[in-house]
Amino acid sequence: MKIDSLIKQNYNISKQIPLSRYTFTKTGGEAEYLAFPKNLEQLQMLVAAANEDGLDITVIGNASNLIISDKGIAGLVIILTDMNEIKLDGDTVEAQAGATIVKTAFFAANHGLSGLEFAAGIPGSVGGAVFMNAGAYGGESEQAISEVTVLTRSGEIKHYSLDEMHFSYRHSLVQETGDIVVSARFKLEQGDKLKILDEMNYLNALRAYKQPLEYPSCGSVFKRPT
Numbered sequence: 001m002k003i004d005s006l007i008k009q010n011y012n013i014s015k016q017i018p019l020s021r022y023t024f025t026k027t028g029g030e031a032e033y034l035a036f037p038k039n040l041e042q043l044q045m046l047v048a049a050a051n052e053d054g055l056d057i058t059v060i061g062n063a064s065n066l067i068i069s070d071k072g073i074a075g076l077v078i079i080l081t082d083m084n085e086i087k088l089d090g091d092t093v094e095a096q097a098g099a100t101i102v103k104t105a106f107f108a109a110n111h112g113l114s115g116l117e118f119a120a121g122i123p124g125s126v127g128g129a130v131f132m133n134a135g136a137y138g139g140e141s142e143q144a145i146s147e148v149t150v151l152t153r154s155g156e157i158k159h160y161s162l163d164e165m166h167f168s169y170r171h172s173l174v175q176e177t178g179d180i181v182v183s184a185r186f187k188l189e190q191g192d193k194l195k196i197l198d199e200m201n202y203l204n205a206l207r208a209y210k211q212p213l214e215y216p217s218c219g220s221v222f223k224r225p226t
């Protein structure tokens with residue numbers, strides 16, 4: 001098996017790992033293979049190996065919108081949380097898929113960039129936010145996204161413009177194609193840093209008031225399970 005040869009090459013891959021360790025609900029059976037790629041090259045190698053071995057591939061972001069069966073997941077499960085770089089490019093923030101959308105929103109705010117305030121309390125990753133067109137309090141991911149980079153299941157890197165993403169309510173193109181979101185670019189507007197942070201803190205206070213944070217699926221909003 002090609003995937004077994006990657007394990008020997010010190011790729012971060014393990015066998016038969018309980019996914020309950022990673023999900024917000026703290027439930028879910030074992031992944032046959034579980035990998036945490038650190039960069040795009042590793043992700044490409046994993047996809048190529050799984051394809052060669054005929055293994056199904058399941059991608060997980062922050063596991064905040066998933067209920068995984070106790071039977072677990074056959075094939076290769078890829079968790080992208082180690083691909084979490086966030087960069088500034090003028091008024092655009094570029095974030096890798098495994099960065100949390102919360103961190104990305106605070107990164108933007110701390111650079112005086114407005115447009116991601118709505119995301120201040122959404123507990124998903126950037127990849128999950130793109131996949132779901134996540135939104136809250138009148139804002140949606142599609143309002144800020146300018147470009148999405150994906151790795152197709154056949155291993156090709158593609159760049160989609162906003163129009164090509166076919167966003168609608170909690171829907172995006174990648175739900176149809178099965179592409180793996182690698183990174184997203186958010187085109188934002190200059191704003192007043194303190195006002196932006198105030199708005200985010202206000203929205204988080206509203207959320208804390210409405211959601212019972214003491215329960216597993218909610219209590220992990222500000223702290224990802226380890």
Ligand SMILES: Cc1cc2nc3c(=O)[nH]c(=O)nc-3n(C[C@H](O)[C@H](O)[C@H](O)COP(=O)(O)OP(=O)(O)OC[C@H]3O[C@@H](n4cnc5c(N)ncnc54)[C@H](O)[C@@H]3O)c2cc1C
Binds near residue numbers: 058060064131
């Ligand atoms: C307490 C709580 C509050 C929430 N509040 C909101 C809210 O206000 N608004 C909202 O929209 N949602 C909300 N959600 C739902 C959830 O946070 C979002 O849907 C989020 O976008 C999911 O991101 P994730 O990284 O956790 O995705 P996961 O749960 O890991 O995955 C969800 C789906 O996305 C796919 N996926 C994840 N990453 C990638 C990737 N890189 N490439 C391709 N596919 C990928 C997975 O395969 C899966 O099908 C909430 C959830 C909880 C538990």
